[in-house]
Amino acid sequence: MTTTDIGKADPAAAEELLGRLFGAALGAAELFTIHLGDAHGLYRAIAESGPITAKDLAERTGVDHRYLVEWLQSQAISGLLTIDGTEVWTDRFDLAPGVREALLEPTSPFYAGGLAAIVPAVGRAFPQIVDAFRTGAGVAYAAYGEEAVEAQEALNRPAYVNSLVTEWIPNVPGLHELLSKGARVADLGTGAGWSAIELAKAYQDVRVDGYDNDEDSINRARRNAAEQGVADRVAFDVRDITDVTADGTRYDLVTFFECLHDFAHPVEALVAARTALAPGGSVVVMDERADDVLTAPGDEVQRFLGAASAIWCTPQGRVDSDSDVVGAIMRPDKLRHLAGHAGFGQVDVLPIEHPFWRFYRLVP
Incomplete structure (x- = not known):
């Protein structure tokens, strides 16, 4: 990099962009965890049971206990679940306000469950998308998998x-x-x-x-x-x-x-x-x-x-x-x-x- 190039740097703009990109990565990661919860029926199981521990939720859903603890912790940190204490292994989790409407009621005007399905759908097709940018070919709707249909619906x-x-x-x-x-x-x-x-x-x-x-x-x-x-x-x-x-x-x-x-x-x-x-x-x-x-x-x-x-x-x-x-x-x-x-x-x-x-x- 030349001295002239360094002189044109804009640290404030770069810092702002860095923050925006981190927020995008955070959003994508959280959408993946939301899709996991939907795929395994975790939000619905919590809604039906009321406040519940990780152990009881694992027994209710058949999801591995260790993975479930990690998922529950992430959801509480993200504000999608509440926890009645600080011990993720033993305390009880419940749906945070708004989650029922946004993730469990498919006809609610606030329903956003389809957004989470977009991420795995694009991920499934992404190698073909990358290649298509070189070749000019298309990428068939089927390449995005069943999540694409779920997301659109x-x-x-x-x-x-x-x-x-x-x-x-x-x-x-x-x-x-x-x-x-x-x-x-x-x-x-x-x-x-x-x-x-x-x-x-x-x-x-x-x-x-x-x-x-x-x-x-x-x-x-x-x-x-x-x-x-x-x-x-x-x-x-x-x-x-x-x-x-x-x-x-x-x-x-x-x-x-x-x-x-x-x-x-x-x-x-x-x-x-x-x-x-x-x-x-x-x-x-x-x-x-x-x-x-x-x-x-x-x-x-x-x-x-x-x-x-x-x-x-x-x-x-x-x-x-x-x-x-x-x-x-x-x-x-x-x-x-x-x-x-x-x-x-x-x-x-x-x-x-x-x-x-x-x-x-x-x-x-």
């Missing part, structure tokens, strides 16, 4: 349960009335099916067809529909989104909930949606709330979207060699550009406020 379900019918639909002109009459709906990129299921639960005359190209997700969707009692009006099928019109069915409403930016061929997917519309039908898109223009550095939401785009959305969308995947930075102008190329004449940004998502209505 867990992160979006609370919003569908708590907001889809009560907040989002009323802000799409005429949509409540249309659904109340018994509309035919196609939910494209349906994943585990919760958006389709909540529509069917709220509107008794609606018929929903959910399509996704991931077999594991569709199997989960079918189980979820059966458990929720709507399997007679919600059907799920493994299908390429661009082939949704193959059987000639026409829909009053086509939806893309938090998925369009992941598609290898978003224009073709929108063309398929437009072609599938019945006369007077429209398309509703929920996608990432990226800033209108790049702001660097960005806030925490934009940082999350940027990172997710690099290690999750874009690699998965580049599995096709001729991919045009957008990634998580789906700005409004980009959505309008895609919709215009797909033949839509009108794109409205809907007046729905959400920290992570933006909503659009597309009309041919």
